[in-house]
Structure formats: C-alpha cells, structure tokens
Amino acid sequence: MFVNKKLRPFLATFLVLLGAAAILWLMGRPLTYKGGLIQLWGPVGPKQSQMLLDWYSASHIVHGFLFYAILHVAAKRWKPGQKLLAATLVEAAWEIVENSPVIINRYREATIALGYRGDTVVNSVSDIVMMIAGFLLAARVPVWASVMIVLVLELIPLAIIRDNLTLNVWMLLAPNDAIRTWQAGA
Structure with missing residues (x-):
C-alpha cells in the first residue's frame, strides 16, 4: 500500500468507523430515523439515539478522554495514531454490542430508557466520531x-436529563431502584 507510514493508523481508524457502520447496518439497525430523517439534534424521546447528536453524545466525548488517559498510561510507547486506533476499536466494538438485542433489552429493564430501540447507524457513527473528538482534545x-471538561460533560446532562455516563454504567451493571425513581422525576 502506498499510504504514508505515519498516516496508516489514521486510515485504519477511518476504516474501523466504516466497518462498524457496515456491521450495524448488517445487524439490521436502521440507517436513519423513519423516512430518512436526519437532524442535528435528537432530544429525549422517540428521536433519542436516532439523530446525529443527543444528550448521550457528551458521554462519548468522555469515553475519548477516558480512553486517552488509559492508553497514555498503559501504552506509553505507542504512537498517537496507534492509541487512537485502539480507542476507536473499543468504541466501535461497544457501539456494536450496545445495539445488540441483549443490551437494548438490558437498557429497557435496568435504566430509565423504557422505550429505547437502539441507535441508528448515523447516531452510532456520530458516537464514534464524538469519542475521537474527545480523544484528540484530551491529547491537546x-x-x-481534561478533568474540568469531563466534569462539565457529566454534570450538565445529570442536571438536565438526570443521566450521564456514570449513572448509565452504574444502572447497567447494578440497577438501583432509588436512582431509577430519581431519574424518572418521582
């Protein structure tokens, strides 16, 4: 291949993004919201996780910060492009697993996302791009x-929609009725 050696990890990162989109589509995930509608923002409700961005886009930016921190410590000798590729592989894998029936049902059972249908391919690709943005920002x-940005990205959704990455993971792994009640506004 005639791609500059320094650019190969970035090309591979792009191919991972395309591969994840193809896998999600082959899994039967809808490409877009009903009728091909694509909007910049999907508010809480039926369009949640269906448009380019939503309240959970912030959590994917946080993923980028967390992956950067982990790889900065655990893979010190790796080049930046290799770290980005590794982070993108993890994020793409999560998007695929997150949109499997077992995880979609887990969200419905354990969290406040009662009507959650999974992501559109467009939203999943956007989620991966948000992680990449967070990763690149964390590197700079x-x-x-970084700590302040992560705190803001966790606290704003917590205040507005009563959910964020921390609570999302907590409720998936160890559901808590008191938290679920609070999240529901009761």
Missing part, C-alpha cells in the same frame, strides 16, 4: 482542563 489540553 492539560490534565486539569
């Missing part, structure tokens, strides 16, 4: 700024 800002 000081640690204190």
Whole structure:
C-alpha cells in the first residue's frame, strides 16, 4: 500500500468507523430515523439515539478522554495514531454490542430508557466520531482542563436529563431502584 507510514493508523481508524457502520447496518439497525430523517439534534424521546447528536453524545466525548488517559498510561510507547486506533476499536466494538438485542433489552429493564430501540447507524457513527473528538482534545489540553471538561460533560446532562455516563454504567451493571425513581422525576 502506498499510504504514508505515519498516516496508516489514521486510515485504519477511518476504516474501523466504516466497518462498524457496515456491521450495524448488517445487524439490521436502521440507517436513519423513519423516512430518512436526519437532524442535528435528537432530544429525549422517540428521536433519542436516532439523530446525529443527543444528550448521550457528551458521554462519548468522555469515553475519548477516558480512553486517552488509559492508553497514555498503559501504552506509553505507542504512537498517537496507534492509541487512537485502539480507542476507536473499543468504541466501535461497544457501539456494536450496545445495539445488540441483549443490551437494548438490558437498557429497557435496568435504566430509565423504557422505550429505547437502539441507535441508528448515523447516531452510532456520530458516537464514534464524538469519542475521537474527545480523544484528540484530551491529547491537546492539560490534565486539569481534561478533568474540568469531563466534569462539565457529566454534570450538565445529570442536571438536565438526570443521566450521564456514570449513572448509565452504574444502572447497567447494578440497577438501583432509588436512582431509577430519581431519574424518572418521582
């Protein structure tokens, strides 16, 4: 292949993104919302996880910060492109698993996402791109700024929709009735 050696991990990252989109489509995930509708923002409700961005886009940016931090410590000798590729592989794998029937049903059972139908392919691709954006931002800002950005990206959705990455993971792994009641606004 005649691709510059330094660019290969970035090309591979793009191919992972395309591969994840193809796998999700082959799994039967809808490409877009009903009738081909694509909007920039999918608010809480039926369009949640169906459009380009939604409240959970912030959690995917946080994934990027977390993956950067983990790989910065665990894979010190890797080049930046290799770290980005590894993070993208993990995020793409999560998008595929997250949109499997078992996880979609788990979200319905254990969280406040009672009507959750999974993501459209467009939303999943956007989620992966949000992780990449978070990863690249984490690589460029000081640690204190990374911590502040992650806190803001966790606290704003918590205040507005009563959910964020932390609660999402908590409720998937160890559902709590008190948290579910609070999230439902009761």
